[in-house]
Amino acid sequence: MFYQLYEMNHAMMAPWRAAADAMRLAYRNPMNPVSHTYFGRAAAAGLEVFERATRRYGKPEFGLAETVVDGQPTPVREKIVWRAPFCNLIHFERSLAAGKAADPKVLIVAPMSGHYATLLRGTVEALLPHSDIYITDWMDARMVPLSEGTFDLDDYIDYVIQILHFLGPDTHVVGVCQPAVPVLAAAALMEADNDPLSPASMTLMGGPIDTRINPTGVNQLAERRPVEWFRDNVIMPVPWPQPGFMRMVYPGFLQLSGFMSMNLDRHLIAHKEFFAHLVKNDGDAADKHREFYDEYLAVMDLTAEFYLQTVQVVFMQHALPKGEMVHRGKRVDPTAIRRVALLTVEGENDDISGVGQTRAAHTICTNIPQHMREHYMQPDVGHYGVFNGSRFRREIAPRIVAFQRAHSRHSRPVKQIIQGGKSA
Known part of the structure; x- marks a missing residue:
């Protein structure tokens, strides 16, 4: 049921994510006077951090033309x-x-x-x-x-x-x-x-x-756990309506959670710095953060x-x-x-x-x-x-x-x- 709950949570967050993205665009619109204030930049930055933290990242492209x-x-x-x-x-x-x-x-x-x-x-x-x-x-x-x-x-x-x-x-x-x-x-x-x-x-x-x-x-x-522990705790069926419905998998989001927990402080600092770069309009640093996490947060089962x-x-x-x-x-x-x-x-x-x-x-x-x-x-x-x-x-x-x-x-x-x- 854990995979199904994960999918339900993602679906429940979709309206909030869409609203946050719309509000971010409004706060960043140069026609909006608030966008030129610290409050406007901070609001837009916070909304982008929220949207990126709750989205599902699709498979990236190589883009090597x-x-x-x-x-x-x-x-x-x-x-x-x-x-x-x-x-x-x-x-x-x-x-x-x-x-x-x-x-x-x-x-x-x-x-x-x-x-x-x-x-x-x-x-x-x-x-x-x-x-x-x-x-x-x-x-x-x-x-x-x-x-x-x-x-x-x-x-x-x-x-x-x-x-x-x-x-x-x-x-x-x-x-x-x-x-x-x-x-x-x-x-x-x-x-x-x-x-x-x-x-x-x-x-x-x-x-x-x-x-x-x-x-x-x-x-x-x-080495600390028997293979049965992994089978019982991290193996789950793919939920409907995915093409692999009912295939038993090790979900990518569990692997990602494990990797991030190993260096959680580093990821928290990176997102804090991302927020600061957005507020300062430091586009290059913000783009580097987006580029790395667009790849890092895209996972597969x-x-x-x-x-x-x-x-x-x-x-x-x-x-x-x-x-x-x-x-x-x-x-x-x-x-x-x-x-x-x-x-x-x-x-x-x-x-x-x-x-x-x-x-x-x-x-x-x-x-x-x-x-x-x-x-x-x-x-x-x-x-x-x-x-x-x-x-x-x-x-x-x-x-x-x-x-x-x-x-x-x-x-x-x-x-x-x-x-x-x-x-x-």
């Missing part, structure tokens, strides 16, 4: 090239000059952890000038009818393998946060089968490969079977680092990986995936040659900074590009050598 390749503005077209019930594959197709050498083909596997793939907009934007980018666009589970069947961690791994087959040889895969485990598992399964389409390299960023190392609050919560299997396998059993993970009856053996280069990236202040949890991939992938592996720990960034922000663009993205070019199976010479985080 252009990039810069070799110093030239280059149009970008967003195109769905592969479809499945729970995922679309988006290609950021660049209109390149004739005769330009091919850039590395990169599959970014976005996390299925409550936010949309657009959370990685900054990741795509930073890599797009140097790479041919594809990204998994996971579907909101409440929008998928029951007739489409179930989706669990095994299905997730299957999707990654199917997409790698679709993209063909010499594809580089990047797993950001949660996908680190299924991406590594997919690579291990493909290598065990001597699959010629196994990825040329995999980059794992801020992922929970071994959560026994420096466990965070998220990891400790999973996860299928119950995927969520529970992930909690159990990754966070409770630690099956992958123990060598006990099984995919459709077959053991996932990281030591089978021999031809896939491995880059791991961590953030010094990551409070979601602790320092060392991602680097653990090197410990379990023992048969990757030393010259095909690399680890980088970015100082002074948290979880979000591992894949977004100025330090990602300046320090991490160039390393990823250089690593992928160095380990392409049909590689051309690497023109950029990364030394001390800067292009030489």
Whole structure:
């Protein structure tokens, strides 16, 4: 009933939200003399904060219509090239000059952890000038009818393998946060089968490969409770009239509540500052707040079977680092990986995936040659900074590009050598 109550509360707030928005527009109208007073600006600011705090945020857009390749503005077209019930594959197709050498083909596997793939907009934007980018666009589970069947961690791994087959040889895969485990598992399964389409390299960023190392609050919560507690307390049926009516899900609003409670004081301060910026007519600062929270507050539901299997396998059993993970009856053996280069990236202040949890991939992938592996720990960034922000663009993205070019199976010479985080 909790999901239904949440929906009823949202519906009950709709008239108040509409009234607040109308009053905000009235107080901001330059024809209204009150709009030029402190009272008018404060009233408009308070009404906007109320409206934004009570609205439901829809799926954002990537909005990447252009990039810069070799110093030239280059149009970008967003195109769905592969479809499945729970995922679309988006290609950021660049209109390149004739005769330009091919850039590395990169599959970014976005996390299925409550936010949309657009959370990685900054990741795509930073890599797009140097790479041919594809990204998994996971579907909101409440929008998928029951007739489409179930989706669990095994299905997730299957999707990654199917997409790698679709993209063909010499594809580089990047797993950001949660996908680190299924991406590594997919690579291990493909290598065990001597699959010629196994990825040329995999980059794992801020992922929970071994959560026994420096466990965070998220990891400790999973270990303190049995899986039955999660099934009984956070799994709910999708309410009518959503397309996924009666599908059992882990609702996105619960995930968001958990994330916000971890840094509640920071979010409260951010909204207080947003109010002050609106009163001062500081448009740039207010726009930055809107841009961040339009993305952060847009959440999606996860299928119950995927969520529970992930909690159990990754966070409770630690099956992958123990060598006990099984995919459709077959053991996932990281030591089978021999031809896939491995880059791991961590953030010094990551409070979601602790320092060392991602680097653990090197410990379990023992048969990757030393010259095909690399680890980088970015100082002074948290979880979000591992894949977004100025330090990602300046320090991490160039390393990823250089690593992928160095380990392409049909590689051309690497023109950029990364030394001390800067292009030489």
